Amino acid sequence: xxxxxxxxxxxxxxxxxxxxxxxxxxxxxxxxxxxxxxxxxxxxxxxxxxxxxxxxxxxxxxxxxxxxxxxxxxxxxxxxxxxxxxxxxxxxxxxxxxxxxxxxxxxxxxxxxxxxxxxxxxxxxxxxxxxxxxxxxxxxxxxxxxxxxxxxxxxxxxxxxxxxxxxxxxxxxxxxxxxxxxxxxxxxxxxxxxxxxxxxxxxxxxxxxxxxxxxxxxxxxxxxxxxxxxxxxxxxxxxxxxxxxxxxxxxxxxxxxxxxxxxxxxxxxxxxxxxxxxxxxxxxxxxxxxxxxxxxxxxxxxxxxxxxxxxxxxxxxxxxxxxxxxxxxxxxxxxxxxxxxxxxxxxxxxxxxxxxxxxxxxxxxxxxxxxxxxxxxxxxxxxxxxxxxxxxxxxxxxxxxxxxxxxxxxxxxxxxxxxxxxxxxxxxxxxxxxxxxxxxxxxxxxxxxxxxxxxxxxxxxxxxxxxxxxxxxxxxxxxxxxxxxxxx
Amino acid sequence: xxxxxxxxxxxxxxxxxxxxxxxxxxxxxxxxxxxxxxxxxxxxxxxxxxxxxxxxxxxxxxxxxxxxxxxxxxxxxxxxxxxxxxxxxxxxxxxxxxxxxxxxxxxxxxxxxxxxxxxxxxxxxxxxxxxxxxxxxxxxxxxxxxxxxxxxxxxxxxxxxxxxxxxxxxxxxxxxxxxxxxxxxxxxxxxxxxxxxxxxxxxxxxxxxxxxxxxxxxxxxxxxxxxxxxxxxxxxxxxxxxxxxxxxxxxxxxxxxxx
Numbered sequence: 001x002x003x004x005x006x007x008x009x010x011x012x013x014x015x016x017x018x019x020x021x022x023x024x025x026x027x028x029x030x031x032x033x034x035x036x037x038x039x040x041x042x043x044x045x046x047x048x049x050x051x052x053x054x055x056x057x058x059x060x061x062x063x064x065x066x067x068x069x070x071x072x073x074x075x076x077x078x079x080x081x082x083x084x085x086x087x088x089x090x091x092x093x094x095x096x097x098x099x100x101x102x103x104x105x106x107x108x109x110x111x112x113x114x115x116x117x118x119x120x121x122x123x124x125x126x127x128x129x130x131x132x133x134x135x136x137x138x139x140x141x142x143x144x145x146x147x148x149x150x151x152x153x154x155x156x157x158x159x160x161x162x163x164x165x166x167x168x169x170x171x172x173x174x175x176x177x178x179x180x181x182x183x184x185x186x187x188x189x190x191x192x193x194x195x196x197x198x199x200x201x202x203x204x205x206x207x208x209x210x211x212x213x214x215x216x217x218x219x220x221x222x223x224x225x226x227x228x229x230x231x232x233x234x235x236x237x238x239x240x241x242x243x244x245x246x247x248x249x250x251x252x253x254x255x256x257x258x259x260x261x262x263x264x265x266x267x268x269x270x271x272x273x274x275x276x277x278x279x280x281x282x283x284x285x286x287x288x289x290x291x292x293x294x295x296x297x298x299x300x301x302x303x304x305x306x307x308x309x310x311x312x313x314x315x316x317x318x319x320x321x322x323x324x325x326x327x328x329x330x331x332x333x334x335x336x337x338x339x340x341x342x343x344x345x346x347x348x349x350x351x352x353x354x355x356x357x358x359x360x361x362x363x364x365x366x367x368x369x370x371x372x373x374x375x376x377x378x379x380x381x382x383x384x385x386x387x388x389x390x391x392x393x394x395x396x397x398x399x400x401x402x403x404x405x406x407x408x409x410x411x412x413x414x415x416x417x418x419x420x421x422x423x424x425x426x427x428x429x430x431x432x433x434x435x436x437x438x439x440x441x442x443x444x445x446x447x448x449x450x451x452x453x454x455x456x457x458x459x460x461x462x463x464x465x466x467x468x469x470x471x472x473x474x475x476x477x478x479x480x481x482x483x484x485x486x487x488x
Numbered sequence: 489x490x491x492x493x494x495x496x497x498x499x500x501x502x503x504x505x506x507x508x509x510x511x512x513x514x515x516x517x518x519x520x521x522x523x524x525x526x527x528x529x530x531x532x533x534x535x536x537x538x539x540x541x542x543x544x545x546x547x548x549x550x551x552x553x554x555x556x557x558x559x560x561x562x563x564x565x566x567x568x569x570x571x572x573x574x575x576x577x578x579x580x581x582x583x584x585x586x587x588x589x590x591x592x593x594x595x596x597x598x599x600x601x602x603x604x605x606x607x608x609x610x611x612x613x614x615x616x617x618x619x620x621x622x623x624x625x626x627x628x629x630x631x632x633x634x635x636x637x638x639x640x641x642x643x644x645x646x647x648x649x650x651x652x653x654x655x656x657x658x659x660x661x662x663x664x665x666x667x668x669x670x671x672x673x674x675x676x677x678x679x680x681x682x683x684x685x686x687x688x689x690x691x692x693x694x695x696x697x698x699x700x701x702x703x704x705x706x707x708x709x710x711x712x713x714x715x716x717x718x719x720x721x722x723x724x725x726x727x728x729x730x731x732x733x734x735x736x737x738x739x740x741x742x743x744x745x746x747x
Contacts, residue, residue, distance in 0.1 A: 435540070436575075436577045437577050437579055439538055439561065439577075440573065440576070440579070441579075441591075442537070442560075442561040442562045442565070443536050443537070443562075443564075443565055443570075443571050443573075444565055444588075444591035444594075444647070444651070445562050445565035445566050445591050445592075445594040445595035445651075446562065446590055447562055448562075450590070454579075454586075454587070455579055457581070457582070458579055458580055458581030458582035458630065459580065460581070461581035461582075462581070
């Protein structure tokens with residue numbers, strides 16, 4: 001019966017989605033506080049001062065900034081875009097109410113609450129989805145975190161990054177940059193210098209987080225970069241499932257989103273991190289849209305720990321991200337499940353890195369790339385087995401689905417094995433939604449658009465079933481919307 | 489039920505059907521036999537609405553005078569046309585139940601009927617599964633994925649049983665079946681015979697017609713029906729082969745060309 005009810009919901013969605021466009025593309029009119037455009041050491045200091053940060057953090061930002069100045073943008077991804085002028089970006093924008101931050105939801109600007117309501121993220125706890133705690137980030141600042149008290153009873157910390165810096169500086173100091181150092185890459189360096197907010201989550205030893213934690217990111221202001229930072233630490237034996245959603249208004253100009261996510265799992269801990277990314281993809285001719293240049297990495301620091309990334313990437317003009325796992329602890333497990341869709345002029349270069357350091361470490365990579373319109377979709381993945389990683393195992397499956405004949409799918413797998421006992425498997429396939437499949441559906445009375453949506457959802461099933469229920473439903477809807485106009 | 493007049497069809501510039509005429513009355517079962525390449529499958533695909541074919545001449549009137557050739561494939565399905573595919577297609581990750589219920593409800597929506605919910609659908613599906621002795625585990629598998637040849641053909645007949653078409657076209661549903669599977673499929677088809685349902689059974693071999701006894705048998709050769717008769721025609725064919733019809737067809741084509 002369980003399948004029955006899912007099926008029913010799916011069917012409803014298929015009906016709904018046929019009329020949907022990018023419906024998160026509205027702009028909220030709130031008074032905003034901007035710093036001048038451009039980046040300099042002064043701007044870095046200003047951001048830090050604005051947030052009243054401790055000196056160690058300012059120093060860290062400055063080191064990052066100075067290092068970043070010597071770095072160059074990566075040119076190896078299979079994506080193409082005009083040179084970004086990093087001096088033409090606002091590095092800090094926040095709703096004016098930041099002057100005296102809201103202490104409870106009642107104090108949050110009703111316009112902002114209404115925005116999140118419209119996006120289907122009710123912050124009002126009475127109207128919430130049962131069992132999901134939400135941290136909402138609006139441009140550069142976190143506007144509200146729900147369920148904080150319930151979580152605090154268990155010793156779980158879930159708050160905005162800025163608050164964590166004030167309330168838990170030791171934890172921040174210990175873990176910030178421990179997985180993604182500021183010198184890691186160009187965008188991680190930039191983020192380290194100017195990051196404005198994000199979410200922090202800490203699950204103490206032996207604690208199972210009783211609800212899904214969720215951050216909802218929203219870019220609202222024009223010409224603004226969003227540089228948030230998320231840090232999740234799961235202590236020994238802890239468990240947490242974390243969801244992340246993103247939207248932005250429709251604008252003609254490209255906007256930069258360069259986030260960093262760091263996960264740390266100690267002995268026997270498990271972190272599941274799910275993303276449904278629906279940043280504005282630009283119009284059908286490739287005008288506007290978000291440049292999504294993101295560094296996400298987890299470290300299985302302790303033995304038997306587990307980190308699992310699941311991502312559904314349907315938005316953004318350009319996606320450049322490789323959620324990775326460093327398998328340091330013996331017997332630790334890393335997973336990466338991905339659906340990336342490019343339609344119209346969208347480009348994606350995404351994949352993962354699984355770095356096996358400990359013994360008996362295992363990793364699984366399932367990547368599903370869908371290309372439609374003139375979209376270009378690349379899978380790029382590294383499986384590295386270090387010398388000491390005896391009996392490491394990896395299984396990679398990498399499937400591409402093409403819709404139409406103007407799109408492209410590319411696969412760049414890198415495998416480096418330094419230990420002879422390792423076992424690494426790689427399977428890849430490319431298929432096209434065929435005339436035969438479509439005609440079979442049509443002959444059974446199913447309309448073409450519904451048939452494509454059904455075939456694509458079937459193709460992504462292995463990944464969708466890894467998502468929490470509400471997210472899986474959302475992901476399916478998104479795929480349908482994103483594929484509009486892909487056939488015919 | 490179905491009235492095909494002087495149908496000419498081209499594929500990639502080559503004429504496959506060259507003036508085919510055929511009437512099928514309500515409740516009748518017609519068998520179409522013929523050698524390879526005679527146009528049997530083309531006829532099936534054209535009737536079902538595949539758009540890779542170019543119809544250069546002729547007409548097809550369906551169920552009280554509807555212009556079948558003017559209808560989109562999905563609308564034909566809603567109007568009760570069903571094709572049991574010679575090569576059923578695999579759709580990975582899409583459950584059999586989900587697929588069939590989506591199809592059924594799409595058809596019901598087009599007809600302005602109420603959709604079936606999951607529970608009603610499942611009980612209907614279970615009853616129909618028995619017709620083709622299908623194991624319930626089929627329902628949770630992906631559409632045709634990893635099915636054996638026989639399982640795929642059974643699945644086609646099962647879908648037909650659920651969708652209850654007015655005109656069913658079975659395109660070589662017997663090919664690749666062993667005798668036991670053939671009997672199961674034929675029993676399924678026979679149980680679906682009714683005064684409201686017409687069937688066109690396309691086959692290369694007479695064997696199937698031992699189990700599905702047709703009202704009429706037609707021989708398709710060179711893109712035309714060259715001979716029609718009752719079931720005894722099928723037996724005659726088995727003894728003499730298609731060769732003679734090949735000649736007849738050649739003559740017919742030559743005569744047609746001269747006219």
